[in-house]
Amino acid sequence: MRGTVFCRTYKPLTGLKLTNASNRGNPAALYNPAILSAYAIMTEPTQTPTPGKTSPLRPLPNLIFASRWLQLPLYLGLIAAQAVYVVHFLVELWHLIEAAYGSQTALQSLINSIGYKTATPIVSLNETVIMLVVLALIDVVMISNLLIMVIVGGYETFVSRMNLEGHRDQPEWLSHVNASVLKVKLATAIIGISSIHLLKTFINADNYTDKVLIAQTVIHITFLLSAIAIAYTDKIMSGIAAQKH
DSSP states (O other): OTTEEEEOOEEEOTTOOSOOTTTTTOGGGGGOHHHHHHHEEEOOOEEEEOOOOOOOOOHHHHHHHHGGGGGHHHHHHHHHHHHHHHHHHHHHHHHHHHHHTTOHHHHHHHHHHHTOOOSSOOOSOOHHHHHHHHHHHHHHHHHHHHHHIIIIIHIIIIIOOOOOTTOTTOOGGGGGOOHHHHHHHHHHHHHHHHHHHHHHHHHTGGGSOHHHHHHHHHHHHHHHHHHHHHHHHHHHHHHHHHHHO
16 A cells, blocks of 8 residues: 555463573574564554645635735835834934934934924033933834834744744744744833833923823833733643643
């Protein structure tokens, strides 16, 4: 039968001694088929299936399975969005360097971008402006990290394998990524981004109303509780899966 391996197993008879006076002086006699047949019986042949090539999918399942490639333009779009963030980061950094050397145009550009307002005009960089600009740059970096997790992790989980096993630049978190782990990491990244925005708001609190401050605080707490709920749910599901195995 094609694709099948027949295995024969031998069961030794109990109560018999392979060494006796007749063959003690002739060890080679133990390997005589006639002697071996006296001490073993052959059971029925068993069939062990061998792994072969998977059968091709039918047209409809193949179409449904191939539909995952429709997500490819989405990930390419996120790569383009990340490129825009890189350009924005470099522009803000260049304005910060120019403002440090006394450029009023770059300083006003920074003040407008961070939304900082004060009663007295700002003629040079101060600690508050520098802090807000640096926080804005950190915000861009954290959003870029979020994009990387979505692009790489989402493609690896939902579209196709990237075959990065053993690659020296493989991210540590990608070796055990799945849908649950990806959700927890995304929730954690969103909390970090929300923390940066909330810190920027508190530093520039004079330019915001109490309603805005309370709303941003409530939103941040909601993100935090959501991440805790997602992590706890993933822990429960992992425990159930471990018990099944």
